[in-house]
Amino acid sequence: MENLLRPLIVVGGSVVLTLFIGWATDRLLCKADGRHSETPLWGLLRRGRIPYQLVLCAALLRGSFDTAQMLENHRVGVARTLTLVLIGAAAWLAVRIAAAVVETSYSRYARVHHDAARVRRVRTQVSLITRVVAAVVGVVAVAAMLLTFPAFRAAGASLLASAGIIGIVAGVAAQSTLSNMFAGFQIAFGDMVRIGDTVVVDGEWGTVEEITLTFLTVRTWDERRITMPVSYFTSKPFENWSRGTPQMTGIVYWHVDHSAPLDAMREKLRDILRECPAWDGRAYGLDVTDTTPTTMQVRALVTAKDADDIWTARVTVREQMLRWLSERHPYALPRVNTADAILPPPRSNGRVPSGVGAQRRAHESPRADR
Numbered sequence: 323m324e325n326l327l328r329p330l331i332v333v334g335g336s337v338v339l340t341l342f343i344g345w346a347t348d349r350l351l352c353k354a355d356g357r358h359s360e361t362p363l364w365g366l367l368r369r370g371r372i373p374y375q376l377v378l379c380a381a382l383l384r385g386s387f388d389t390a391q392m393l394e395n396h397r398v399g400v401a402r403t404l405t406l407v408l409i410g411a412a413a414w415l416a417v418r419i420a421a422a423v424v425e426t427s428y429s430r431y432a433r434v435h436h437d438a439a440r441v442r443r444v445r446t447q448v449s450l451i452t453r454v455v456a457a458v459v460g461v462v463a464v465a466a467m468l469l470t471f472p473a474f475r476a477a478g479a480s481l482l483a484s485a486g487i488i489g490i491v492a493g494v495a496a497q498s499t500l501s502n503m504f505a506g507f508q509i510a511f512g513d514m515v516r517i518g519d520t521v522v523v524d525g526e527w528g529t530v531e532e533i534t535l536t537f538l539t540v541r542t543w544d545e546r547r548i549t550m551p552v553s554y555f556t557s558k559p560f561e562n563w564s565r566g567t568p569q570m571t572g573i574v575y576w577h578v579d580h581s582a583p584l585d586a587m588r589e590k591l592r593d594i595l596r597e598c599p600a601w602d603g604r605a606y607g608l609d610v611t612d613t614t615p616t617t618m619q620v621r622a623l624v625t626a627k628d629a630d631d632i633w634t635a636r637v638t639v640r641e642q643m644l645r646w647l648s649e650r651h652p653y654a655l656p657r658v659n660t661a662d663a664i665l666p667p668p669r670s671n672g673r674v675p676s677g678v679g680a681q682r683r684a685h686e687s688p689r690a691d692r
Contacts, residue, residue, distance in 0.1 A: 344375040363426040376411035377517045380404055408465050413463035420455045424448050438568070442539040443517035446509070446533050449517065453535060473522035509533060509552055515562055520629040522561035524549065527629075569602070574622040574640050575611075578647070579667055582620070583653035584610065587643065591622055594642045600634035602627045617656045620629030 348371055355364035384404040424663040428448045432441045509515055519530045521540060528542035538555065540548040555559075563570060588608045604625040612619035622639055626632035647654050653666050 340379040366422035373411045373414035407467050413459050417456045442518040444685035446516045519564040568628040570632040572624050572636040576620045577617045578654050598638050600631035
């Protein structure tokens with residue numbers, strides 16, 4: 323009877339005590355989170371309640387297992403298993419605590435500073451720091467688990483003696499991986515590209531969504547994800563539209579007939595932009611940039627506060643200008659030379675240009691003879 327009650331008391335007592343301590347700690351964190359709503363630290367710490375309870379349960383079982391005198395034939399295996407669980411849970415809890423502290427620091431920084439570029443830079447650095455801390459804690463935890471086995475402790479001297487050769491071989495084999503890791507640190511602390519930046523890579527326009535030590539993810543405008551090694555951004559040129567100020571100047575091109583009313587187009591461009599919320603009001607303009615034997619190229623410049631608004635302003639100007647030309651000045655649109663020309667309307671004084679008048683008289687003279 324004693325052999326049956328002792329394991330139940332030890333295991334059951336450890337589980338009940340773990341659940342009680344975990345519940346009490348969670349209640350305290352909830353109260354602290356309610357009292358200090360200005361910081362998310364206490365709420366983020368609650369994410370570590372599962373590894374916290376695992377640490378408590380494993381520590382209680384490991385401490386009471388030797389005195390309980392149960393499972394004598396499996397004492398070594400059970401003790402080693404509890405030790406491994408304790409090390410793993412402690413590492414998990416350490417990662418959660420470090421992530422909560424780092425995330426709280428970032429939230430405080432983002433609340434104080436209103437510069438979006440600096441906030442994105444700090445966000446990139448914080449995410450990489452969190453990943454580095456998790457990797458270091460994981461490596462230390464695995465090393466501690468391996469050291470619990472006597473065979474690994476005995477082979478420690480020989481492993482240290484051959485560490486130089488192994489390091490050289492590993493460095494040559496993982497050259498690309500190491501270069502990506504160093505490139506990740508360079509991106510994070512060199513302020514080359516940040517999470518949330520608008521970039522153009524390989525002709526694709528998108529927003530940086532994730533940065534790790536080895537790869538970078540760009541979300542395109544059509545919601546595709548492009549995953550690229552971070553070494554690409556340290557070895558090849560790319561466009562970063564969010565670098566410096568987010569203000570941008572956009573260009574819209576049209577190919578129109580040589581008789582297109584440029585002054586009226588400039589006035590229409592001004593009217594379109596005044597009714598376009600995406601235009602920031604800084605500048606606009608319309609000029610002839612090139613000519614061909616049949617058309618001329620007209621370029622409009624518009625400004626906006628960021629990349630999203632410049633796209634909206636460009637498509638709005640392009641669409642409304644074409645609609646206005648087709649409705650009010652159809653002769654200004656490009657046409658094939660062999661087609662019948664649509665003559666422009668006469669001027670306000672009733673006179674028409676000499677070339678147009680000669681063309682009209684040429685069309686009307688046969689009818690007059692009849």
